[in-house]
Amino acid sequence: MGLLLALDEGTSSCRTVAFDLDGNVKCVSQQEFQQHYPQAGWVEHDATEIRDRQFETLRTVLEEIGGPKQVAGLGVTNQRETVVIWDRRSGKPISRAIVWQDRRTASMMESIAQDEAIVQLIRERTGLIPDPYFSASKIQWMLDHVDGARAAADEGHLAFGTIESWLLWSLTDGATHATDASNAARTMLYDINRGQWDPDLLGLFDIPESILPEVVPCAGRFGAVKMASGLEVTGMIGDQQSALFGQGCLQPGDAKTTYGTGCFLLMNTGEESVASTSGLLTTVGWQLPDGTVNYALEGSVFMGGATIQWLRDGLGIIDSAPQVNELAASVDSADGVVLVPAFAGLGAPHWDSWGRAAIMGMTRGTTAAHIARATLEGIAMSVADVLQSMERDASLSLHELRVDGGAAASDLLMQIQSDVLGTTVLRPKMLETTAWGAAAMSGIGSGTFLGPEDAAGHWHLDRRFEPDVDAAYRASKLAIWARAVERVKGWAREDNNDT
Numbered sequence: 001m002g003l004l005l006a007l008d009e010g011t012s013s014c015r016t017v018a019f020d021l022d023g024n025v026k027c028v029s030q031q032e033f034q035q036h037y038p039q040a041g042w043v044e045h046d047a048t049e050i051r052d053r054q055f056e057t058l059r060t061v062l063e064e065i066g067g068p069k070q071v072a073g074l075g076v077t078n079q080r081e082t083v084v085i086w087d088r089r090s091g092k093p094i095s096r097a098i099v100w101q102d103r104r105t106a107s108m109m110e111s112i113a114q115d116e117a118i119v120q121l122i123r124e125r126t127g128l129i130p131d132p133y134f135s136a137s138k139i140q141w142m143l144d145h146v147d148g149a150r151a152a153a154d155e156g157h158l159a160f161g162t163i164e165s166w167l168l169w170s171l172t173d174g175a176t177h178a179t180d181a182s183n184a185a186r187t188m189l190y191d192i193n194r195g196q197w198d199p200d201l202l203g204l205f206d207i208p209e210s211i212l213p214e215v216v217p218c219a220g221r222f223g224a225v226k227m228a229s230g231l232e233v234t235g236m237i238g239d240q241q242s243a244l245f246g247q248g249c250l251q252p253g254d255a256k257t258t259y260g261t262g263c264f265l266l267m268n269t270g271e272e273s274v275a276s277t278s279g280l281l282t283t284v285g286w287q288l289p290d291g292t293v294n295y296a297l298e299g300s301v302f303m304g305g306a307t308i309q310w311l312r313d314g315l316g317i318i319d320s321a322p323q324v325n326e327l328a329a330s331v332d333s334a335d336g337v338v339l340v341p342a343f344a345g346l347g348a349p350h351w352d353s354w355g356r357a358a359i360m361g362m363t364r365g366t367t368a369a370h371i372a373r374a375t376l377e378g379i380a381m382s383v384a385d386v387l388q389s390m391e392r393d394a395s396l397s398l399h400e401l402r403v404d405g406g407a408a409a410s411d412l413l414m415q416i417q418s419d420v421l422g423t424t425v426l427r428p429k430m431l432e433t434t435a436w437g438a439a440a441m442s443g444i445g446s447g448t449f450l451g452p453e454d455a456a457g458h459w460h461l462d463r464r465f466e467p468d469v470d471a472a473y474r475a476s477k478l479a480i481w482a483r484a485v486e487r488v489k490g491w492a493r494e495d496n497n498d499t
Contacts, residue, residue, distance in 0.1 A: 011099065014053040034046065050166075073445060082099045086166070093166075100133060106132050112130045182285065218236055219442070234446040248456030256433075258408075311324060331370055341375070381477075424466055
């Protein structure tokens with residue numbers, strides 16, 4: 001048995017990835033699934049379709065590698081916060097899953113956010129802020145709006161889970177109803193310091209404890225896979241925490257950024273949960289079989305690679321996303337142009353849903369190349385805002401940043417990121433760090449790896465980016481960026497006197 005498998009269930013596709021014990025990808029199978037938008041602001045998935053697609057990718061990989069006997073561990077990583085409720089008797093979902101992007105409970109959460117005592121309770125217990133992004137309000141909505149759901153829940157017939165929990169139940173044919181600590185921490189129902197479901201929050205959202213899964217560590221023996229004799233689930237971890245673990249960020253102050261559609265940043269804060277005063281989230285990174293919990297600070301930039309897509313699809317100044325690098329590199333600087341990519345508002349640490357994107361500082365001499373370079377700088381500056389907030393919250397100095405995701409392949413973006421941070425940026429040879437994190441966690445659960453350090457030893461550097469500008473230049477760029485961000489805040493608010 002020399003391979004580790006990861007079921008990587010994302011927001012738009014299901015994948016199964018096979019790794020050797022050195023972290024090299026040996027085989028991948030992927031299938032997309034349908035997105036459902038029944039009303040404005042609503043986003044749904046068919047949980048049965050997700051299960052079936054994920055199982056098909058697993059079967060394909062098992063066939064290609066020679067069957068379950070080749071597998072040393074199976075891990076699951078997943079889109080977080082998405083809600084599935086199913087009937088224990090039939091094993092069928094009572095409705096479509098409500099996806100993390102769904103905003104149908106926005107009014108409910110806005111009302112809750114008006115009560116400072118409740119906001120403080122949620123923050124202290126869960127490390128989160130009241131927002132429909134998390135699972136709690138989605139669960140309540142489903143129980144109140146799906147015919148017969150509330151009564152069935154009261155009678156003990158229903159089970160709730162986020163996607164990894166639903167997949168585990170399905171893989172074990174109903175034998176195991178569990179979630180891991182990293183995913184439980186995203187529900188807004190889990191006390192991350194006491195390590196248990198919180199009765200006060202269950203009462204606030206009118207959710208019966210009987211529907212909740214058991215919370216288990218991220219590594220362990222969670223159940224035999226019925227469709228493949230000899231295969232066992234031995235790891236579960238949410239996707240962004242999985243990337244942190246897969247990047248080998250094991251010590252306090254270690255941080256990673258995933259450059260995808262948005263940019264997702266996590267910093268390990270060790271065995272201490274650090275309360276943010278800068279608009280960041282506090283979350284469980286992972287829990288090990290011995291009960292040790294690693295915590296993390298988390299922040300999200302809404303527009304990362306999506307801003308580059310806008311240059312292609314909106315402005316039409318590039319034909320493909322990779323072309324932004326050549327175009328941006330054709331000029332030595334952005335020549336004073338600043339692009340704030342607040343197309344969907346400002347995420348962490350600003351949290352301004354009324355902010356809007358802007359390009360500033362243009363002259364008659366401004367070209368498409370200057371805008372392209374300003375776009376890469378805008379992404380890097382947005383990441384720098386979050387990381388600087390993390391350093392303040394955790395009282396830790398960032399000594400290096402590990403990167404992954406599609407846009408991390410851009411040498412120019414990574415160099416700009418190093419310059420604006422004044423910090424070393426490390427890009428690994430293998431960018432499948434989310435899937436690898438789950439696979440490595442399964443290696444711990446199966447006993448293949450002795451612990452996190454053993455798993456992290458298989459991280460291999462592709463390229464190191466060092467700062468190439470002086471402190472004065474960096475300070476000037478950051479000051480100009482801060483001015484630009486202030487200009488776009490509140491832009492779309494109706495009572496903004498400047499509009």
